Amino acid sequence: MNLEVLREATRAQMPEKRWRHTLGVVDTAITLAHRFGGDPDKAELAALLHDYAKAWPISRQEQAIREYDLPPELLEYDKELWHAHVGAWAVREEHGVDDEEVLNAIRYHTSGREYMTLLEKIVCLADYIEPGRDYPGVNKIRQLAEHNLEEALTVGLDSTITVLLERGQRIFPLTVLARNDLIRFRNEHKRTETIGG
Amino acid sequence: MNLEVLREATRAQMPEKRWRHTLGVVDTAITLAHRFGGDPDKAELAALLHDYAKAWPISRQEQAIREYDLPPELLEYDKELWHAHVGAWAVREEHGVDDEEVLNAIRYHTSGREYMTLLEKIVCLADYIEPGRDYPGVNKIRQLAEHNLEEALTVGLDSTITVLLERGQRIFPLTVLARNDLIRFRNEHKRTETIGG
Numbered sequence: 001m002n003l004e005v006l007r008e009a010t011r012a013q014m015p016e017k018r019w020r021h022t023l024g025v026v027d028t029a030i031t032l033a034h035r036f037g038g039d040p041d042k043a044e045l046a047a048l049l050h051d052y053a054k055a056w057p058i059s060r061q062e063q064a065i066r067e068y069d070l071p072p073e074l075l076e077y078d079k080e081l082w083h084a085h086v087g088a089w090a091v092r093e094e095h096g097v098d099d100e101e102v103l104n105a106i107r108y109h110t111s112g113r114e115y116m117t118l119l120e121k122i123v124c125l126a127d128y129i130e131p132g133r134d135y136p137g138v139n140k141i142r143q144l145a146e147h148n149l150e151e152a153l154t155v156g157l158d159s160t161i162t163v164l165l166e167r168g169q170r171i172f173p174l175t176v177l178a179r180n181d182l183i184r185f186r187n188e189h190k191r192t193e194t195i196g197g
Numbered sequence: 198m199n200l201e202v203l204r205e206a207t208r209a210q211m212p213e214k215r216w217r218h219t220l221g222v223v224d225t226a227i228t229l230a231h232r233f234g235g236d237p238d239k240a241e242l243a244a245l246l247h248d249y250a251k252a253w254p255i256s257r258q259e260q261a262i263r264e265y266d267l268p269p270e271l272l273e274y275d276k277e278l279w280h281a282h283v284g285a286w287a288v289r290e291e292h293g294v295d296d297e298e299v300l301n302a303i304r305y306h307t308s309g310r311e312y313m314t315l316l317e318k319i320v321c322l323a324d325y326i327e328p329g330r331d332y333p334g335v336n337k338i339r340q341l342a343e344h345n346l347e348e349a350l351t352v353g354l355d356s357t358i359t360v361l362l363e364r365g366q367r368i369f370p371l372t373v374l375a376r377n378d379l380i381r382f383r384n385e386h387k388r389t390e391t392i393g394g
Contacts, residue, residue, distance in 0.1 A: 158362050165355050170377040173370055180367040 024130030046105035112178030221327030309375025
């Protein structure tokens with residue numbers, strides 16, 4: 001598994017715009033890893049591969065979910081969520097990426113989940129704030145990301161849930177569980193600070 | 198089980214303001230039952246009892262959850278949700294209310310859940326729109342409730358989720374599942390209309 005080979009293979013899966021986004025997520029994930037004590041190499045690899053299957057035709061994504069025992073409840077939810085699980089499966093199958101931490105960071109970069117690892121948080125947040133992103137509230141998330149990974153990610157997930165509410169679309173339960181868990185983490189952290197101080 | 202006895206017993210559990218709210222929910226639930234083909238007697242009973250334990254001291258609610266095998270994950274979430282399950286347990290224990298449909302309408306009137314029955318929807322919506330309620334968006338929900346139970350309830354749940362987002366509080370997963378299910382119901386209904394038309 002050679003990083004340069006993976007770069008070219010990933011680039012070949014997507015149009016130029018998606019590739020520029022990917023490079024933005026890579027840079028941001030490496031920065032966040034350095035900032036918050038994560039592993040920059042794993043952050044780079046997971047960020048590079050996070051959207052591997054994003055530009056695949058939906059029929060190909062659906063086929064992968066059905067044929068390769070990916071979580072069937074994915075098919076019940078927004079197609080936006082499919083590529084994350086399909087991508088993790090594809091980079092393992094096609095390129096032998098077998099680091100479960102990296103694969104989980106790819107799998108959960110869109111939805112989040114409970115008990116996210118540091119690497120999962122980094123990739124998910126990098127995807128929200130890479131320099132090419134432009135949506136209401138992104139600068140607030142970028143500011144929070146300067147010093148607080150969990151707060152920044154919470155506000156990122158808030159923005160996702162808010163958009164789905166406004167559009168009358170269903171909300172992926174894992175996203176709510178991820179946010180609840182981050183709030184629990186924050187509250188416990190505050191309690192610890194109070195006890196410590 | 199005599200309705201007049203239940204009325205007096207319920208009134209004795211709560212301050213005057215909560216009792217006025219209860220009477221508003223009773224009237225509204227009966228109206229909604231007539232409007233949407235529900236059972237007005239069951240709607241009246243469930244609405245009368247829905248906040249039976251709402252004014253109980255939190256310690257008494259917590260004790261009931263721990264001692265009587267109510268769902269322990271309730272303790273992880275907002276205390277606002279406890280009284281619904283505690284109330285359903287209490288009216289069965291103290292007054293022999295044993296209609297599972299009525300008990301579930303009490304249990305899920307705050308959170309909602311997937312696959313809500315007509316009675317559960319009626320009581321949950323009546324709680325959102327009884328005449329004493331005043332919050333941003335309540336009149337829109339009242340207007341929707343004139344003709345579409347599911348749409349009205351969806352917007353009600355939206356308002357709950359929005360408030361929790363704004364306050365940085367955790368969202369009860371059942372509320373999201375309830376909303377997702379109502380949206381699925383709406384989409385399938387639209388598809389049926391399209392096929393039928």
